[in-house]
Amino acid sequence: MTVLEAHSNSVADHRPSEEPRLTYVPAKAWGTRIAAVALLLVVVSFLWSIASNPNFGWTVVGEYLFDPRILSGLYLTLWLTLVTMVIGIVLGTVFAVMSMSGNVVIATIANAYIWFFRGTPVLVQLIFWYNLGALFPELSIGIPFTSLWISVPTNTAISPVMAAVLGLGLNEGAYMSEIIRSGLLAVDPGQRQAAKSLGMTSGRALWRIVLPQAMPIIVPPTGNQAIGMLKTSSLVSVIALSDLLYSVQTIYSRNYQTIPLLIVACLWYLLATTVFSLIQARVERHFGRSSLQASQARRARQ
Amino acid sequence: MTSPMVVIDRVTKSYGEVPVLRDINLEVAAGEVISLIGPSGSGKSTLLRCINHLERIQSGSITVAGELIGYRRVGNLAYEMPEKLIARQRARIGMVFQNFNLFGHMTALENVIEAPVQVLGIPRREAVERAGEILARVGLGDKLHTYPRMLSGGQQQRVAIARALAMKPRLILFDEPTSALDPELVGEVLDVMRALAAEGMTMMVVTHEMSFAREVCHRIAFMEAGRIVECGTPREVLDNSAFERTRAFLSKVH
Numbered sequence: 001m002t003v004l005e006a007h008s009n010s011v012a013d014h015r016p017s018e019e020p021r022l023t024y025v026p027a028k029a030w031g032t033r034i035a036a037v038a039l040l041l042v043v044v045s046f047l048w049s050i051a052s053n054p055n056f057g058w059t060v061v062g063e064y065l066f067d068p069r070i071l072s073g074l075y076l077t078l079w080l081t082l083v084t085m086v087i088g089i090v091l092g093t094v095f096a097v098m099s100m101s102g103n104v105v106i107a108t109i110a111n112a113y114i115w116f117f118r119g120t121p122v123l124v125q126l127i128f129w130y131n132l133g134a135l136f137p138e139l140s141i142g143i144p145f146t147s148l149w150i151s152v153p154t155n156t157a158i159s160p161v162m163a164a165v166l167g168l169g170l171n172e173g174a175y176m177s178e179i180i181r182s183g184l185l186a187v188d189p190g191q192r193q194a195a196k197s198l199g200m201t202s203g204r205a206l207w208r209i210v211l212p213q214a215m216p217i218i219v220p221p222t223g224n225q226a227i228g229m230l231k232t233s234s235l236v237s238v239i240a241l242s243d244l245l246y247s248v249q250t251i252y253s254r255n256y257q258t259i260p261l262l263i264v265a266c267l268w269y270l271l272a273t274t275v276f277s278l279i280q281a282r283v284e285r286h287f288g289r290s291s292l293q294a295s296q297a298r299r300a301r302q
Numbered sequence: 303m304t305s306p307m308v309v310i311d312r313v314t315k316s317y318g319e320v321p322v323l324r325d326i327n328l329e330v331a332a333g334e335v336i337s338l339i340g341p342s343g344s345g346k347s348t349l350l351r352c353i354n355h356l357e358r359i360q361s362g363s364i365t366v367a368g369e370l371i372g373y374r375r376v377g378n379l380a381y382e383m384p385e386k387l388i389a390r391q392r393a394r395i396g397m398v399f400q401n402f403n404l405f406g407h408m409t410a411l412e413n414v415i416e417a418p419v420q421v422l423g424i425p426r427r428e429a430v431e432r433a434g435e436i437l438a439r440v441g442l443g444d445k446l447h448t449y450p451r452m453l454s455g456g457q458q459q460r461v462a463i464a465r466a467l468a469m470k471p472r473l474i475l476f477d478e479p480t481s482a483l484d485p486e487l488v489g490e491v492l493d494v495m496r497a498l499a500a501e502g503m504t505m506m507v508v509t510h511e512m513s514f515a516r517e518v519c520h521r522i523a524f525m526e527a528g529r530i531v532e533c534g535t536p537r538e539v540l541d542n543s544a545f546e547r548t549r550a551f552l553s554k555v556h
């Protein structure tokens with residue numbers, strides 16, 4: 001008798017036994033449970049020591065939480081973050097595509113931009129744009145070799161807000177372009193070829209086929225960048241703009257309630273971060289539809 | 303006698319110093335099914351990719367349905383056309399890839415209507431209706447709203463064929479359409495291709511499926527080292543080849 005026959009016989013011949021069925025008891029991970037409880041105790045007592053400590057000045061926090069000066073600082077922070085992120089994403093897409101161009105000059109220019117703006121402190125860039133008037137007293141645009149030129153004094157064209165938008169936006173563009181480039185590279189080149197073979201131009205293939213599939217890779221780090229920008233934008237205080245952090249600083253420099261006012265700022269930053277994270281999760285879900293169907297089907301089969 | 307669908311005339315192509323296609327001459331009649339066989343690296347894929355100008359050729363010319371591909375001819379000069387016009391030529395030449403290359407973020411139906419709507423400007427409703435018909439024809443009438451990753455390889459390749467058909471191509475290029483499939487899924491894709499051949503579609507098929515080549519193809523071209531060594535009916539090439547190289551290749555494939 002061969003092994004194979006023996007095997008198939010034994011399967012065919014096996015009779016269900018008469019013994020009662022086993023009841024399975026999952027292992028209790030006691031170590032993990034104890035650690036969880038201990039951690040919870042530490043966290044609760046820590047929070048309690050903060051909440052019950054009069055030195056934190058919770059009444060002052062309550063007083064200033066909705067102070068109009070702070071709210072207008074919050075507004076500037078949110079506005080700057082949104083505007084510079086939009087600029088960053090648009091510039092980032094353009095420079096990502098340029099840096100992947102077959103033309104050496106175009107690719108080199110894009111890479112030089114990325115190199116420069118990632119390589120210098122954003123604080124310096126802000127101060128530079130703010131002081132542009134000292135370097136170029138007049139800004140002119142027009143058509144070369146003709147008399148069609150318009151000139152304006154730099155200091156009227158570049159207001160502090162403009163300088164902030166330029167400084168933060170151009171800097172963000174350099175970081176975003178690396179994020180977007182990595183997303184574009186992750187899409188199989190076969191996708192672009194299939195799109196071209198169907199008669200799409202490379203622009204349409206990028207927009208309809210490649211970018212949407214790069215989004216799941218692009219979105220999470222972009223969310224990170226946006227949350228980072230909430231706080232990076234507080235650098236604009238060096239060019240006399242009153243963002244959230246700067247407005248609490250102005251207040252506590254007069255009333256010396258430093259800690260409570262910093263807590264006010266942190267509460268608003270935390271709230272904004274929470275909202276941004278929720279938006280990010282939403283966007284991620286939107287671009288993950290095709291994998292969502294797969295995972296739902298997998299769950300249904302189980 | 304109708305004019306040929308594809309005329310490949312003295313085509314050469316190289317990547318840098320390395321010649322990949324050397325002096326290729328081939329005519330494919332309208333409604334003809336021709337298969338390209340040959341060892342790996344002989345230039346079969348490159349030849350297909352030149353026919354829709356995914357790759358540039360260095361000399362010679364490729365004509366599909368009387369149109370010079372990729373260039374505008376003025377006297378003896380050929381100016382490369384702007385991307386838009388090349389795209390318009392590609393729109394009428396279907397291509398089916400070894401790895402399917404379905405758009406992963408789109409359902410089967412969306413894959414099929416994408417180019418008709420975006421490139422040909424067909425109204426969405428009309429495109430959806432036609433796509434439904436075509437998908438039903440390749441046996442996927444019940445998978446319209448399924449994403450590619452939920453489909454088997456054979457089903458994905460049939461969606462890819464449907465996607466090419468939706469553009470009403472004059473010619474379809476197949477680059478090893480069944481090579482990435484499990485053996486039991488090869489048949490369903492070949493059945494679809496067989497049906498297309500019977501309807502008179504002009505097809506150029508790079509394949510290692512000798513039985514398909516024998517049954518369905520009108521002619522077989524054997525390529526080696528960038529040249530077409532011989533081209534003839536399946537009987538001539540597969541059974542009584544006069545060329546030592548062809549016989550050596552075939553003995554390895556079988």
Ligand SMILES: Nc1ncnc2c1ncn2[C@@H]1O[C@H](COP(=O)(O)OP(=O)(O)OP(=O)(O)O)[C@@H](O)[C@H]1O
Pocket residue numbers: 317322340341342343344345346347348349
């Ligand atoms: N983008 C490229 N750059 C440089 N060389 C290439 C490129 N694509 C293909 N080649 C070379 O061209 C030759 C022909 O390649 P091709 O893909 O056309 O062969 P093939 O006949 O399709 O082979 P296979 O059966 O393996 O698909 C090979 O030697 C290959 O290395």
Ligand SMILES: [Mg+2]
Pocket residue numbers: 346347348477
């Ligand atoms: Mg190949």
